[in-house]
Amino acid sequence: MPVSPLDPAEPTKVRSYHSILRRLRCRGGAVDISATVAPRFEYGLFAPRFLLTGERSAEIVGGADAIWVSASAPLQCDGEGIRGRWRLSVGEDVWMEAAWSPSSEMRDPSGAPDATELARRLDSTIAFWRTWMRRCWYEGEHGGHVRRSALVLKALTYAPSGAVVAAPTTSLPEAIGGVRNWDYRYTWIRDATLTLISLFVLGFRDEADEFKTWLERTGAGRPQDLQIMYGILGERSLPERELPHLVGHRGSAPVRIGNGAVKQMQLDAYGQILEAGYLYAKAGGRLTPENWRFLAGLTDIVCTRWRNPDHGIWEMRDAPRHFTHSKLNCWVALDRATRLAARHGLTAEVERWKPERDAIRAYLLEEAAPTGWFQQAAGLAAPDASTLLVPALGLLPTTHPAVLRTIDIVRRDLECEGIVYRYLTSDGLPSGEGAFLLCSFWLVDTLTHAGRLEEAEGLLARLLALANDVGLYAEEVDPTSREALGNFPQAFAHMALVLSCAHLSAAKAGHVPFQGTHDYAELALDRLLARSERERA
Template sequence: MQADNAAATTTSHDDSRYLPIGEHGLIGDLRTVALVGTNGTIDWYCCPRFDSPSVFGSILDADKGGSFQLSADTPATTKQFYFPDTNVLITRFYADDGVGEIQDFMPIAADRLEADRHRLIRRVTCVRGALPFHARVAPRFDYARQPHKVRQDGSRTTFESESLCLALSASVPVETDGRDAWSRFELREGEYAVFALDRVGGDITPRGCPIEEAEDEFAATVGYWRNWLSHSRYRGRWREVVHRSALTLKLLTYAPTGGIVAAATTSLPEQIGGGRNWDYRYVWVRDAAFCVYALLRLGFTEEAEAFMGFLSRNVGRDSNHGAGPLQIMYGIDGRSDLPEYELTHLEGYRGSAPARVGNAAVDQLQLDIYGALVDSIYLYNKWGTPISSDRWEEVCTLVDWVCGNWDQPDEGIWETRGGRKNFVYSRLMCWVAIERAMRMAAQRGLPADIPRWRETRDTIYRDIMRHGWSDTLQAFVQHFDEEVLDASILMMPLAKFVSPTDPKWLSTLDALGRGLVSDSLVYRYDPEVSPDGLQGPEGTFSICSFWYVEALSRAGRLDEARLAFEKMLTYANHLGLYAEEIGHTGEQLGNFPQAFTHLALISAAFHLDHALG
């Protein structure tokens, strides 16, 4: 088992300057997001988009990154929760003299295509007694690389940098030193104060935010999220956590294009002090396609349609050096160029350098994306709206390419940087791409080269059975003709490649349980046995843990599945959010929150509910 290899790493940095990754909530407006700590500080916010340079980035450098602090100005304990069935975040302060709270939210633009206006509202109130508060707005534009100027006009304070201009409107007096702005004020029971941060400049005119307007925007934002969530068809045992996951996936959607980002952040480490720090603020075809599957399961078809439109605008672009009709990832606007570089002036979260922007994996070949994508189109055709003739042509283009290229070695689902190999999971998902396309063609009588597709599909199946099985391990393995376990193989029964009760699969499930599972938590693979071109260990991978739950459920091992699922729920943060990984002592690691994890939770809950009856 790999657990002993993942011991916590100590660093010489002052960790007290950083909240744990999991001590954050998320707010957003379907264009960008902000992370709000349990201490009331916004320490991650990019404007105007998910992948824009940060304005507040203290999560990557507590001293240089910039933040928006807002808290009780007296010793207090805090608690954080979401306003029920919404993405409006409440942070409460409990002090000797009273109780106060911050209501953080971003109003949602009525026009889905609106991409320029952005507003972040922080509504402060005292609910009992009386409390002093302190606010400090310290933007550091362009990942703390661009200087800025400050000017004041009445209740408005404007921060101007070369590339971005933000205006702070406040209902309480604000002072400035020419770089930052701050305010100290006291509220008594029932009183409110409002801070609104708006993008301004160009055609975007400044606007104020009086207390009454903030109240109206609060009500409208609550109404938007509750109306959206009301379309969910899920009525199972884990409704609260499933709906929180759905709300999180929706927050990671870029409404103007329909793209869905893999996570809200960049460079949060998979190991404290390590270098496995990546930028996940882009649209991975695989991750987004799985998101579509999860949302469709719950009855949300609008997001699926928007993502299909995103793909239609990008299928066939020959931007990946001839590696295929699709790149593995795109910018949220569909751009294909995502150069990776390091922010060497930032120390990284708790000293976990380097902090990175862009992602060099964009040029990798990952054949599994075609299976994820075609499967999501198949499900949209089945549960949403029958796909158009143009979209069917796009599917045929993808599947014909897969038929000619499925046997290439690739970098695989985990984006290893140790060279291309014949990954079993990549072959599996090529099989899925062809098999799902054949189903669509048969169901609707659509034109296709069925003889070629069938021959290729069957060849892949036999190749996996011959070269992807280890007699020594009595298990399916990571890549052909080797003896390494990989948790991605858990997708075999989920993708209907093997029966969930096939003896070979049950043997594989047992082998994975012995080799990669620790207290329901699942490692992707053992990097000591299967070098991936990177240094250091990592935590358990949460999507794999939920795949494990679903595989147990499908195999009829319901007591084990339910226990594993309930254990996984204890590893969520206080709001039900998950990062990419779980560390040695149960802490959240990696970018946060992670779409992959939340979509797998939805699928596991759905299938476990069904199996339990």
């Protein structure tokens, strides 16, 4: 997907050509090449019109969409698609581009890019990504995996708005033949803030600024109207519907577009925003008075809502519950807001929020861990991998007996072949899904900060081996077959990989304290800031 700088003075600000560019090169002998462009618009509701507009150019038009095909060698049209069939000898190239536009923007075929222009676009794209990657400060182990994941996270960012999608696909199944097929082409507050935190600790500051701007626009208005997710331009209405004319990937129906979770109450989103705001400010980011009013408004909402049940991080489609992870993030929201307020001398807010923060902590210790380990929800003595975040978010030290027992129970009941399931309880849908890569990286982090580095390193090695041939991860994986499951590539998995590698590398270098209570992301940021100070000195 070619890009070029909008301004030479700002090489990371780009123009996108809304196209897919391919260069086919024969490196030895001779090879026969066959290429086909045969899209179906509107999710396959109809076949578009295919038309050659020149020897090496074609248009595909249907409804509101058009695709313009150009190549450096002759093309053919057979009524079902645009095709190219060529024989290349050693050293020969063929270029091909498929570019999208609204069908109302008809193009002059004589203006189709030639091989020289397509080569220039490729060079510009390579230069952009190399320039962007030079901003990465990571020097730890598994640098190739970390840099690849950073590239994926950047590619999941919609440049015009700064929004970050959870994945670029819809309805890839979490179990082949199953019904857990969801549309991830949207921006979840939770996913995006965690993604930006992971980029931030690698040294990528601009993306955090751009997402902050997106959130300011999207969340404009009353804090109580904040949604858990939005469209990439800030759209609020994302109605979920099924497409019965599509059979789904390998027969996994239904295929869905839109996402009904947009209407759910998920309390953890408040904690994610306040955590991101706290880290952003600590790193020197500027919070305007309007930003602070918004964050303070969210914190006040947490004070009134934290006692309510919700649908949780896993977006369960049955009755709301008092999920441990949700209450934990309500505590995070109040804790980080209290710290921000204290830093700015806002004593009235501190005095108002502290009692609620302490009440949530007491609730978690009494109701979420009544038998000495953190269960999925109050009144539900079942393990949930999200409870591994109790030490990661700074509620308790990793050495606390309840944390250690939680680790053991999660590993005993949810780990399979080194990969961790989210939970095994009923959630309102037919059973059947893969193990969750995000949860597996959480386990690596918890073991790392508990000082169990050999275990963490072994588990991380297993997870790194699950990437495909170009270093990409889906949402889930079948522990037995190692088959990728769910939408692909998924931001959660790549975000978690970045942080796990950073934490473990720092721990092996002696830069992670194994005692005391810590926010893992804040520790990573502190290491980055310390390095910045050393370089300035």
